[in-house]
Amino acid sequence: MPHRRTQPAKAYSKHYHLGLGFHGFHRINYLEWGDATQFKHLETLFCVHGLTRNARDFDHLAERLCTQYRIVCPDVVGRGDSDHIPEDGYNYLQYNSDMNALISRLGVTELNWIGTSMGGIIGMVLASVAQSPIKRLVVNDIGPEVSREAQMSIAEYIGRSDDFASIDAVADHLRNIYKEFAPMTDEDWQHMAHYSSRRTKQGVYRLKVDNRVGEAFRDSISYFNVDMWDTWERITCPVLVLRGKESSFLSEQTAERMLACGPETTLIEFDDTGHTPTLRNDEQVNVIADWLNDS
Numbered sequence: 001m002p003h004r005r006t007q008p009a010k011a012y013s014k015h016y017h018l019g020l021g022f023h024g025f026h027r028i029n030y031l032e033w034g035d036a037t038q039f040k041h042l043e044t045l046f047c048v049h050g051l052t053r054n055a056r057d058f059d060h061l062a063e064r065l066c067t068q069y070r071i072v073c074p075d076v077v078g079r080g081d082s083d084h085i086p087e088d089g090y091n092y093l094q095y096n097s098d099m100n101a102l103i104s105r106l107g108v109t110e111l112n113w114i115g116t117s118m119g120g121i122i123g124m125v126l127a128s129v130a131q132s133p134i135k136r137l138v139v140n141d142i143g144p145e146v147s148r149e150a151q152m153s154i155a156e157y158i159g160r161s162d163d164f165a166s167i168d169a170v171a172d173h174l175r176n177i178y179k180e181f182a183p184m185t186d187e188d189w190q191h192m193a194h195y196s197s198r199r200t201k202q203g204v205y206r207l208k209v210d211n212r213v214g215e216a217f218r219d220s221i222s223y224f225n226v227d228m229w230d231t232w233e234r235i236t237c238p239v240l241v242l243r244g245k246e247s248s249f250l251s252e253q254t255a256e257r258m259l260a261c262g263p264e265t266t267l268i269e270f271d272d273t274g275h276t277p278t279l280r281n282d283e284q285v286n287v288i289a290d291w292l293n294d295s
Contacts, residue, residue, distance in 0.1 A: 048119030054080030159214020180274025244273030
């Protein structure tokens, strides 16, 4: 029997814009939360998901904060309801370009950025360049250095899932590959499964992420750790770093170094959480809301 779902309490609207790559144009889906008649009076909060995730990861945060901010949540190309493109387009040059095009479409000169994992890397890069529109940056469980071991742990599963017989089977799969995610209730896993998959004409369920994203990611892994310390030290806006204390991606040593160099940085850590804090409860959202109000 299919699970009954309730619609989010706050209104959102779906849109798309066109990104451009060497292969041609592609559609980028994004959600815009809140009352459009009030957008000109509100700051923009731009929320970008992790490597294999999508815009719906921010539903709880957006419901909570959309009366205070104009909240924009895109599906990065190859994920969610955005277009799939050739494998050689799945890289940070393309992602940065697409997000810049969306910022231009919004018609804003300043915004606040929340980026989870991959979304945090995109945010750090865009915040590090001259005349960046990012005035406050939240990076969720990612830093300027990521170990090869952590990258290989994702490479084992990304883009290698089979079709699933039911939403429950999708949820079970997500529970298995995202063991570090917290907090997550049974309802959260069902929500994630619903918005992370689509039913095919054959009646089976398939994840809404292009398998070629996985191939591109595996091809990008070198024998060395990711090193973006030069990028980090060019950031001038205030930064909030969120870290799961059990994270396999943002080590305690990297987090401490982020406090010691580069931009003005605040670090908040969450108990019983790995990679990543999911921003699905009031404790985690309140940390972000309070910091945005005070910084």
